[in-house]
Amino acid sequence: MNLYEKIIALYPSLVEQDFRTCIRLQNDADEKGSYIAKWEHPTLPRPTDEQLGAV
């Protein structure tokens, strides 16, 4: 399960457009992999690493 799928599992109300506006997932094509570069959702809090790891 990739980062996007984990976030959707945590917050099923999110829609695709959210990931081009208030949320930005980023992958710099390096060993770090995908990460949350921006989280400015008006109501949902940024998920913690623990929450993502538990999905």
Add this chain to the structure above:
Amino acid sequence: MSKLVLSGDTSGSVTLESPAVSGTTTLTLPTTSGTVLTSASTITPSTGTVTQASLATGVAGTGPAFAAYQSTGVALTAATYTKITFQTEEYDTNSNFASSRFTPTVAGYYQINGAWQFGSGGTVTSCAIYKNGTVYKEGAGTGGTAGYGGTVSSLVYFNGSSDYVELYGYASSAKTPLATINATYFNGALVRGA
């Protein structure tokens, strides 16, 4: 040293002076009227070099230019702005493109262009220029069942030392760009000096 003093029309004078040389040197004057270059000229007298700032209107300089394309498909992660990597260079006139990153060593304004395409499957797409690691300009994307992708084009100012740009792609579902010279590419060139 020999000197030839020319008196000015009203006052002052101009002195022509030969240097201390052992051989014979000939200085040939042009056959047309004009002005001899001085240290205040826009052309460097010692080398004849014209600076970028002194180029006449309509004259293009020889600033850095690059073009690269993805020759091996590398997948974009779903709903994630993913750096697009470029394995093949078409040209890189000043050796400023490396690791899919353009870092020009000449300050100024550059026209930067990028695009990526995928083959099939509906998805929402986009394409973005990242400057110094963060999104700078984002272009429109299209995604139908037949494919498509995204494009972006913008003027970008570079300081000539640390500023760099990279190309990122976005697709709402995982897609692998078409790895061809005409489909997934990144290029740019200096269009105005700093």
